[in-house]
Amino acid sequence: MPAITLPDGSVRQFDAPVTGTDVAAAIGPGLARAALAMKLDGREVDLSTLIERDASIVFITRRDPEALELIRHDAAHVLAEAVQALYPGTQVTIGPSIENGFYYDFARNEPFTPEDFPAIEAKMREIVGRGEKFVREEVDRDEAITFFQDKGEKYKAQLIQDLPGTETISLYKQGEWLDLCRGPHMRSTADVGTAFKLMKVAGAYWRGDHRNAMLSRIYGTAWRDQKELDAYLHQLEEAERRDHRKIGKEMDLFHIQEEAVGSIFWHPKGWKLYRTVEAYMRRRLDANGYQEVKTPQLVDRSLWEKSGHWDNYRQNMFITQVQDEDKFLALKPMNCPCHIQIFRQGMRSYRELPLRMAEFGSCHRYEPSGALHGIMRVRAFTQDDAHIFCTEEQIAPETARFITLLSQIYADFGFPDFRIKFSDRPEARIGSDDLWDHAEQALREACAIAGVAYELNPGEGAFYGPKLEFVLRDAIGRDWQCGTLQVDPNLPERLDAEYVGEDGARHRPMMLHRAILGSFERFLGILIEQYAGRFPLWLAPVQAVVATIVSDADDYAREVAAAFARAGLAVETDLSNQKINAKVREHSLAHVPVLAVVGRKEAESRTVALRRLGSQAQEVVSLDEAVARLASEATPPDLKPGNMA
RNA sequence: GCCGGCGUAGCUCAGGGGUAGAGCAACUGAUUCGUAAUCAGUAGGUCCACAGUUCGAUUCUGUGCGCCGGCACCA
Numbered sequence: 001m002p003a004i005t006l007p008d009g010s011v012r013q014f015d016a017p018v019t020g021t022d023v024a025a026a027i028g029p030g031l032a033r034a035a036l037a038m039k040l041d042g043r044e045v046d047l048s049t050l051i052e053r054d055a056s057i058v059f060i061t062r063r064d065p066e067a068l069e070l071i072r073h074d075a076a077h078v079l080a081e082a083v084q085a086l087y088p089g090t091q092v093t094i095g096p097s098i099e100n101g102f103y104y105d106f107a108r109n110e111p112f113t114p115e116d117f118p119a120i121e122a123k124m125r126e127i128v129g130r131g132e133k134f135v136r137e138e139v140d141r142d143e144a145i146t147f148f149q150d151k152g153e154k155y156k157a158q159l160i161q162d163l164p165g166t167e168t169i170s171l172y173k174q175g176e177w178l179d180l181c182r183g184p185h186m187r188s189t190a191d192v193g194t195a196f197k198l199m200k201v202a203g204a205y206w207r208g209d210h211r212n213a214m215l216s217r218i219y220g221t222a223w224r225d226q227k228e229l230d231a232y233l234h235q236l237e238e239a240e241r242r243d244h245r246k247i248g249k250e251m252d253l254f255h256i257q258e259e260a261v262g263s264i265f266w267h268p269k270g271w272k273l274y275r276t277v278e279a280y281m282r283r284r285l286d287a288n289g290y291q292e293v294k295t296p297q298l299v300d301r302s303l304w305e306k307s308g309h310w311d312n313y314r315q316n317m318f319i320t321q322v323q324d325e326d327k328f329l330a331l332k333p334m335n336c337p338c339h340i341q342i343f344r345q346g347m348r349s350y351r352e353l354p355l356r357m358a359e360f361g362s363c364h365r366y367e368p369s370g371a372l373h374g375i376m377r378v379r380a381f382t383q384d385d386a387h388i389f390c391t392e393e394q395i396a397p398e399t400a401r402f403i404t405l406l407s408q409i410y411a412d413f414g415f416p417d418f419r420i421k422f423s424d425r426p427e428a429r430i431g432s433d434d435l436w437d438h439a440e441q442a443l444r445e446a447c448a449i450a451g452v453a454y455e456l457n458p459g460e461g462a463f464y465g466p467k468l469e470f471v472l473r474d475a476i477g478r479d480w481q482c483g484t485l486q487v488d489p490n491l492p493e494r495l496d497a498e499y500v501g502e503d504g505a506r507h508r509p510m511m512l513h514r515a516i517l518g519s520f521e522r523f524l525g526i527l528i529e530q531y532a533g534r535f536p537l538w539l540a541p542v543q544a545v546v547a548t549i550v551s552d553a554d555d556y557a558r559e560v561a562a563a564f565a566r567a568g569l570a571v572e573t574d575l576s577n578q579k580i581n582a583k584v585r586e587h588s589l590a591h592v593p594v595l596a597v598v599g600r601k602e603a604e605s606r607t608v609a610l611r612r613l614g615s616q617a618q619e620v621v622s623l624d625e626a627v628a629r630l631a632s633e634a635t636p637p638d639l640k641p642g643n644m645a
Numbered sequence: 646g647c648c649g650g651c652g653u654a655g656c657u658c659a660g661g662g663g664u665a666g667a668g669c670a671a672c673u674g675a676u677u678c679g680u681a682a683u684c685a686g687u688a689g690g691u692c693c694a695c696a697g698u699u700c701g702a703u704u705c706u707g708u709g710c711g712c713c714g715g716c717a718c719c720a
Contacts, residue, residue, distance in 0.1 A: 103715095111649060202715030203648025210717045214648050217715070245713095249656075258693085258711055313720070334720065368646050368718055369711090377719080462720055486720075513720080550677050577677075585681035599679060611680065618680065 005056040020047035021187075024059060034061040036186040037070055046136055046184045062224050072097030074134070074185055074192045075124075075222040076104050081177040082123035083218070086116075092179060093155040093206065093215060099477070100232060101196075101221035105204055107155060111216050117198040120218075124196070131190030132175035136183055144169045148180070155206065156180050195229040196222035239477065244528040245374040251533055251591055253541070254375060262372050262379030264521060269541035272570065274520060276539055277527070278360060280636050281384055281409070281517065287638070288405050290358040290386055295338030297362060301328040307337040307494055318364045335361035336488075336513060339387045340495040343509075348499035353509060354394050358386035360520070374525055376480060381519040388512040389497065392438060395510055399446030399468070399485055406470060406483050406516045407452070412637040413523075413539075414530055419471040419479075420452055423460035430464055431489060439487040440466045464490035470516075474529050482518035482526070487511075533591040534613055537634045540570070540593045544630065546608070547574040547583040549599030556603035560596060563623060567631040588613060594630060 004012045004023055012026065020038040024031045024047070037047055039058040044066065051057075060066045076095030083106060084090055095104030106112070139147075141160060148156040159180060160169055172181045174189050186192070199219045206212035223229040240246075248254050253270030256263070266274060285292065298320065304310040309317065310330075318331040332338065339357050348355070361383045371377050388398050403420075410418055422443060425436045443466055447454050454468065461467055470483030488511040492498075498506045517523035527539070537543055546561045548554055554575050564571040574583050580597060587595050597609040597618070608626045609618045621629070 113649075200714060201649060204716045205647075208717075210647070214716080216648080219715080256712095261711075309720085316719090336720085365719085370646065370716080371718060372712095464720080467720095481719085484720095488720090491720095547680090548677095549679055552677080577675095579676095579678055579683060580680050581678090582682055583680080588681055595680080597680065601679085609680080616680075 002051050003054045004051065005054075007056075007058050017050050017052040019050055020045075020057065020059070023051070023057060031059060031061075035059040036061060036067055036191055037184050039066075044184050046134070047187060048136065067224065068222075069097045070184070070186050071192055071224065072102040072222045074189065075196050075220060076102040077134075077172065077174060077179055077181070077185070078124050078127050078189055078192055079104050079120070079198075079218060079220060080106075080179060081127055081174065082120050083112075084177070086119060086123055089152075091153050091155055094159070101199065101219060103217050103219045105206070105215040105217045107206075107213065107215050111203075112201045112218055114198075114201060121196075121198055125194060127174070128189050128192050128194060130175065131188045132173075133188045134185035135173040136185075137171045137173065137178075139169050139171055141165070141169050144171070144180070192222070193225065195224060195226050196220055197229065197233070242529045242532040243374075244376070244474075244525040247528050247533040247591075248375070250589070251541075253528070256375075261369075262367060264375055264378060264380070270524075272541040273527075273535075273539065274524060276541075276636075277517070277520065277524065280412070280638060281360075283636075283638055284405065284409060285358050285386070288356075288401075290356040292358045292360075293339065293342055294359060295332075295335060295342070295361065297331055297364075298329040299332055299338065301330060303337055303341075304330055307491060309333065309337070316365050316367070318366055331364040332361070333363055333365045335359050335363065335383065335385045336387055336491055336511070337495060340491060340497050340511075343389055343497050344495070348389075348497075348509075350391070350499055350501045350507070353499065354388050354390035354398050355509075356386055356388045358384075361385045363519075375521045376474070376525040378519075378521050381521045383515050383519050384517045384523075386514050388514065389492070389499075389509040390512065391507075392442070392510055395439065395442035395487060395512065396445040396449065398512060399443060400449035402485055402512075402514055403446060403450035403452055403468075407450070409516055410470075410472075410483075413527060414536070415472055418483075420447070420454040421457040421460075421469040421471060421481075422447070422454040423457040423462075423467045423469060425466060426459045426461050426463060428463055429461070435489060436466070439489075443468055443485075443487065462486055462488070464488050472526050474526055480518075480522060480526060482523055483516045484514065484518065486513040488513055535591070535593065537593050537630070538636045540591075542572055542590070542592050543570045543634055544594040544596055545572050545574050545583075545587045545592045546596045546598060547580065547587065549580050549597065551575070551577070552600055553598045553603045556606075557598050560598060560608055560623060560626075563627050564596075564630065567627045569627075569630055569634055584611065596626065 001013065001015050002018060004014065006012065012023065020035065021032070024035040035047055037044060037060045039060065040049060040051065041055050060070065073096065076097065080092045080095055084092065087108060089108070091107040093105040093107060095102060145157050145160050148160065163169065170181065170183060171178050172183060172185055197220060199221055202217045202219065203214045204217040206215055221229065221232060223232060248270065251269060252267050253273065254264050254266050256265065282292065301310060313333060317333050320329050320331070321327065339359065342357065343355070362380070363383055364380050367377060367379050390398050424440050457469070465487035467484060467486035469481045471479050472482050473479050489508070492508050492511050497509055499509055501507045544564055546557045546564070548557045557573050557575060561571045561573045574587070584595060591613060593613045595611040597611060602608055606623050607620050608623055609620045610626060611618045
């Protein structure tokens with residue numbers, strides 16, 4: 001007879017097997033109404049699950065974080081039913097809950113369009129309104145396969161076929177409609193509520209494999225209530241406003257045009273921003289024991305053959321041939337082979353290790369057209385690349401040192417939070433298990449030393465070694481890998497890098513590929529979105545505009561601008577024949593952080609009226625004080641007094 | 646690369662089988678004004694490219710290119 005333990009530690013005895021529904025009802029009518037599902041001994045299950053033995057229960061109500069996932073998963077089922085009701089002959093495949101919502105992949109000859117959404121949403125509301133109970137049914141595997149095959153649902157039949165033989169096959173019914181599903185579900189379709197919205201249609205490969213058929217995916221978002229849904233939609237709108245492509249245009253930072261797809265035309269202001277970031281990075285690297293180098297763009301095929309890129313990466317490389325010559329040169333897609341060439345010059349000693357070789361390396365990769373995205377994913381980019389040549393014992397301390405540097409740099413750019421993914425050995429790999437054990441252990445150790453947490457990304461390491469990936473999130477919620485650190489024993493081997501050890505013998509160094517920004521292009525895109533174009537003063541490409549109220553102040557305005565410029569500030573003047581209101585508006589829209597307004601009063605008293613972006617307030621200060629204050633604020637974080645690296 | 650959508654002035658967009666329109670920006674003139682748009686005027690277009698249908702295509706059809714959203718890719 002089951003004894004049920006509740007989260008508060010209390011125990012309830014039942015003299016016959018009970019369901020979660022029974023237990024909730026026994027506790028009280030409020031809970032009976034609110035409970036959507038439960039955790040039975042830690043496992044999420046339907047409320048209707050029969051409990052025959054002693055167990056602990058935690059009920060899941062709409063308030064709980066787990067509820068969102070249930071709502072979204074159930075919404076996917078409701079979407080599938082609605083689509084099959086409206087478009088007979090459509091096959092269902094899978095429909096999971098995802099961050100912020102859900103999707104369902106359908107197989108249908110006609111693709112869906114957003115014009116179909118109102119009808120589908122109406123049908124979904126109807127299904128939710130009916131409040132059909134979700135009923136779980138466990139079935140025999142072969143019967144289930146036959147059942148779905150007879151229905152013409154060949155994808156579902158295949159799914160079951162490929163499930164491991166030990167897996168229980170369960171179906172969930174909602175009224176007449178049913179779907180293969182592991183569960184759990186809430187009580188009925190009514191629990192989905194009405195705070196959902198279909199968002200977009202997309203193509204997606206069956207089972208995520210590009211060799212398979214392309215299915216029609218419908219994305220939706222679903223929330224606990226209308227308020228949450230509205231907030232989410234509002235957040236999306238806000239994110240769109242921050243899109244770096246839009247702001248890049250508004251602030252005149254860069255453009256891309258058809259004749260150079262995937263490459264960026266940096267405009268003066270954009271390039272100023274780029275140079276600010278580059279100069280900062282260079283100072284940080286210099287202060288951290290890196291040696292900067294510069295290596296060739298065009299490198300003969302033979303080096304790529306030795307490095308293995310010619311065999312494994314050629315389809316992504318831009319290859320050139322000079323007229324009348326039989327030689328193939330390739331634009332480098334990465335810098336590592338070139339860095340090894342520098343390492344190989346002369347004889348290296350163990351005393352030189354760890355040797356940290358950095359390059360702002362211009363790389364070209366022929367990325368698939370569909371991968372291109374503004375300045376975040378391009379074909380011509382500049383990595384803040386470095387390779388650390390070291391011994392096996394130095395992997396952990398060097399990695400820890402790297403993480404510390406990276407954290408400092410991300411913090412300076414306004415990203416105190418980032419995610420670390422630890423990718424360990426993949427199926428297809430080279431190198432002994434012993435070597436992998438060592439390398440993985442070293443990375444784990446480094447994370448421990450640096451005091452950072454990571455998530456495991458199993459099997460996602462490079463074929464030659466494990467890696468850490470450092471991920472930042474853009475305004476629209478997309479994740480971008482920026483930093484990386486990869487352990488590579490392979491390339492030094494292939495390209496024959498060696499050093500003389502303490503023992504007088506020759507040894508292979510380890511190589512750590514590492515980047516912090518990833519590429520300047522991607523990182524600047526993320527920076528633009530992070531600040532929505534309202535950069536902190538040290539990053540802003542135009543730091544101040546001196547604007548006049550009357551033309552009598554023109555001379556003084558020029559004087560103010562000259563004083564600002566002498567203090568190293570990027571300053572412009574606006575002597576145009578416009579009202580101050582118009583000037584304020586114009587430069588605010590251009591995201592200029594400081595507006596220094598001068599009229600007759602300021603010219604006479606040798607002051608300026610400072611107005612900061614995003615504030616209505618103005619502060620009148622003396623010219624000298626304005627210069628001192630702004631110059632100090634515009635100092636890059638690594639050059640601030642007391643903050644030197 | 647694949648699926649879908651889109652491509653009209655510098656920008657944001659409207660329109661539509663009879664060779665195009667708005668607002669902002671630009672330019673000219675007037676205005677000298679105290680913190681988010683002063684007024685008036687002028688100029689600006691191979692309606693992405695090519696082919697087809699048509700008396701006639703920017704509009705319809707096809708192909709290509711590019712962009713956007715996904716998917717796949719991302720040493």
